[in-house]
Amino acid sequence: MPARPALVGAIAAVVGLAATFTVDHGLGDALRHPERVGVTWQATTVPAPDQLTPTGIDDRFVDQILAQRGVEEASVMRRTVLDVSGTGVPTFALDPVAGGDRPGRGFGPPSHR
Secondary structure, rough: OOOOOHHHHHHHHHHHHHHHHHHHHHHHHHHHHHHOOOOOOOOOOOOOOEEEEEEEEEEHHHHHHHOOOOOOOOOEEEEEEEEEEEEEEEEEEEEOOOEEOOOOOOOOOOOOO
């Protein structure tokens, strides 16, 4: 019986296992450290359809969020799809919401006070 096919099969199995562990480690790391993948906020809220206006979000909804205990910073995320060579690419922008002396949250590292 030739050894070459068995050796190729064993190598493929080891490479497959290494790839599986690498992907698992990467996913676990992203879940433990969301800031590494661009998530610098700790909570997300989605307004109900009646809280949307033709130009954005109803100010009363934003005020309710800012009034919650523990809210130090807030921003409104805007998402749009850009056409890049015929492919739709999602893009995001964070517009800071000023609430008293509270700054907005951007995509950068969290601020430490």
